[in-house]
Amino acid sequence: MRVSVIGGSSVSSAQYDLAREVGKVLAERGHTVVCGGMGGIMEAVCRGATNAGGTTVGILPSDDLSAANPYVSTPIATGLGHARNVLVPMNGEAVIAIAGSGGTLSEMGFARVYDRPVAGLGSHDLPWVEPVETPTEAVEHVETACSSSRE
Amino acid sequence: MRVSVIGGSSVSSAQYDLAREVGKVLAERGHTVVCGGMGGIMEAVCRGATNAGGTTVGILPSDDLSAANPYVSTPIATGLGHARNVLVPMNGEAVIAIAGSGGTLSEMGFARVYDRPVAGLGSHDLPWVEPVETPTEAVEHVETACSSSRE
Amino acid sequence: MRVSVIGGSSVSSAQYDLAREVGKVLAERGHTVVCGGMGGIMEAVCRGATNAGGTTVGILPSDDLSAANPYVSTPIATGLGHARNVLVPMNGEAVIAIAGSGGTLSEMGFARVYDRPVAGLGSHDLPWVEPVETPTEAVEHVETACSSSRE
Amino acid sequence: MRVSVIGGSSVSSAQYDLAREVGKVLAERGHTVVCGGMGGIMEAVCRGATNAGGTTVGILPSDDLSAANPYVSTPIATGLGHARNVLVPMNGEAVIAIAGSGGTLSEMGFARVYDRPVAGLGSHDLPWVEPVETPTEAVEHVETACSSSRE
Numbered sequence: 001m002r003v004s005v006i007g008g009s010s011v012s013s014a015q016y017d018l019a020r021e022v023g024k025v026l027a028e029r030g031h032t033v034v035c036g037g038m039g040g041i042m043e044a045v046c047r048g049a050t051n052a053g054g055t056t057v058g059i060l061p062s063d064d065l066s067a068a069n070p071y072v073s074t075p076i077a078t079g080l081g082h083a084r085n086v087l088v089p090m091n092g093e094a095v096i097a098i099a100g101s102g103g104t105l106s107e108m109g110f111a112r113v114y115d116r117p118v119a120g121l122g123s124h125d126l127p128w129v130e131p132v133e134t135p136t137e138a139v140e141h142v143e144t145a146c147s148s149s150r151e
Numbered sequence: 152m153r154v155s156v157i158g159g160s161s162v163s164s165a166q167y168d169l170a171r172e173v174g175k176v177l178a179e180r181g182h183t184v185v186c187g188g189m190g191g192i193m194e195a196v197c198r199g200a201t202n203a204g205g206t207t208v209g210i211l212p213s214d215d216l217s218a219a220n221p222y223v224s225t226p227i228a229t230g231l232g233h234a235r236n237v238l239v240p241m242n243g244e245a246v247i248a249i250a251g252s253g254g255t256l257s258e259m260g261f262a263r264v265y266d267r268p269v270a271g272l273g274s275h276d277l278p279w280v281e282p283v284e285t286p287t288e289a290v291e292h293v294e295t296a297c298s299s300s301r302e
Numbered sequence: 303m304r305v306s307v308i309g310g311s312s313v314s315s316a317q318y319d320l321a322r323e324v325g326k327v328l329a330e331r332g333h334t335v336v337c338g339g340m341g342g343i344m345e346a347v348c349r350g351a352t353n354a355g356g357t358t359v360g361i362l363p364s365d366d367l368s369a370a371n372p373y374v375s376t377p378i379a380t381g382l383g384h385a386r387n388v389l390v391p392m393n394g395e396a397v398i399a400i401a402g403s404g405g406t407l408s409e410m411g412f413a414r415v416y417d418r419p420v421a422g423l424g425s426h427d428l429p430w431v432e433p434v435e436t437p438t439e440a441v442e443h444v445e446t447a448c449s450s451s452r453e
Numbered sequence: 454m455r456v457s458v459i460g461g462s463s464v465s466s467a468q469y470d471l472a473r474e475v476g477k478v479l480a481e482r483g484h485t486v487v488c489g490g491m492g493g494i495m496e497a498v499c500r501g502a503t504n505a506g507g508t509t510v511g512i513l514p515s516d517d518l519s520a521a522n523p524y525v526s527t528p529i530a531t532g533l534g535h536a537r538n539v540l541v542p543m544n545g546e547a548v549i550a551i552a553g554s555g556g557t558l559s560e561m562g563f564a565r566v567y568d569r570p571v572a573g574l575g576s577h578d579l580p581w582v583e584p585v586e587t588p589t590e591a592v593e594h595v596e597t598a599c600s601s602s603r604e
Contacts, residue, residue, distance in 0.1 A: 228392050
């Protein structure tokens with residue numbers, strides 16, 4: 001399935017490594033990564049996924065495809081600026097949030113609007129977000145949440 | 152100044168009354184209300200402002216101007232659905248949040264992105280939101296925050 | 303009623319004067335101008351309308367309200383770039399097109415999508431555009447088209 | 454390269470066949486189709502491309518991925534309504550227009566804004582559109598136009 005991964009462009013190296021591992025686990029389990037296509041968490045998750053043979057969709061704020069990080073396999077330019085944030089959770093069946101500030105929070109709000117299950121790794125504490133400890137737990141949470149919603 | 156008021160379309164009557172009072176105080180102090188133009192908190196704040204002689208801008212998710220609540224003096228249709236949420240904090244100098252769920256949270260995230268001061272009346276608890284107790288306190292908080300940022 | 307006026311930001315002085323006259327006639331007849339809020343035709347029509355005591359709404363591509371030309375009475379920031387073009391015809395009951403290139407053409411296409419009558423002053427020749435010779439003819443055409451559609 | 458194919462959802466069977474052939478030629482020459490993801494011309498071009506082993510990106514007006522026609526390999530939901538039109542030419546290096554009405558015209562306007570070469574098969578007659586007679590001519594025109602712009 002498609003899983004949207006959200007998080008900021010300014011990250012610590014520990015957060016970068018965490019996101020890279022999330023990308024790797026998603027790709028190994030056959031999921032496609034959807035993200036905002038830029039740097040920081042977005043680059044890290046695409047890098048982890050791509051290196052593990054996965055596919056990544058990057059939905060960019062810019063109208064310029066070349067703004068995508070080098071690990072995006074399908075860049076989508078929007079020219080919408082921050083309004084593109086709504087497209088990120090909309091295009092995944094579930095969401096994994098890693099750290100992040102205002103932009104990430106807007107995406108967590110839209111995840112709620114679109115009723116997407118959300119796993120949070122060190123991200124905002126919200127009633128509809130399941131706090132998890134590891135990348136594998138994050139992926140397992142969204143897999144389980146989506147399979148139950150299909151039953 | 153323009154103040155964006157955010158909050159959901161499903162509200163209790165206590166929340167509705169609170170939002171109506173916020174609209175009244177804003178209008179009495181000469182501020183213009185910006186909101187999402189629909190029902191619930193959005194209708195209440197426009198109603199309070201309009202009845203006090205104020206001006207209200209409603210930025211609608213729909214492409215149909217007639218979707219605006221009857222207390223919107225300047226409706227703006229967008230046809231953007233939930234992506235219009237980013238326009239609400241963008242078009243005010245400050246934000247007052249009243250209760251709300253996912254949509255409101257997305258707007259609180261965008262308020263952060265655009266560096267708008269936010270006062271919260273029974274809304275989400277976030278580091279950049281000042282919790283206040285009354286409509287007057289909410290308005291005073293955003294007035295003070297904006298006047299300091301101009302100095 | 304609200305009339306959307308569309309046209310480019312690069313204009314000759316003859317086109318600027320024409321747009322200014324369109325704004326003047328619209329204001330004198332009690333109509334509100336909706337436009338893209340920037341320079342060229344947009345500035346000219348707002349200037350003509352404002353100087354005649356009218357009201358103008360400028361729907362900006364930028365996320366910065368201060369990007370509006372000085373004759374916009376109600377600026378709306380969008381941050382959507384060229385995607386904001388659809389909002390211009392959507393927010394008027396009818397459209398007057400003056401000269402223009404690609405951006406104006408996109409707005410003429412959206413005018414068709416939203417079934418708005420269009421009067422064209424030296425603009426693109428399209429089956430749904432009524433070519434007119436003067437500002438007064440342009441305004442009279444859209445007034446007549448809107449009043450017949452209401453009968 | 455990516456080529457955006459634009460045209461309406463209401464089409465004659467001759468236009469449908471033409472679009473299908475455009476999709477086939479694009480796929481055979483290794484190009485990816487970008488389109489609006491819905492019915493009519495959009496379905497036909499995706500069908501032709503998919504049956505020839507190609508890849509197709511469908512940028513949808515809806516917020517629901519399942520609205521895509523069955524020949525879209527990468528659907529992108531936007532929830533933006535007609536504002537998504539700008540994303541279609543933005544995401545291709547060149548544009549092929551087939552018939553079409555207002556929506557297609559808006560995309561031809563945006564193609565000009567983003568300086569994309571456009572080949573037209575029975576579409577609107579505009580100064581920046583090269584009228585062509587056959588699908589192969591259309592594809593050859595955009596290939597040549599893009600390779601010259603790279604020199």
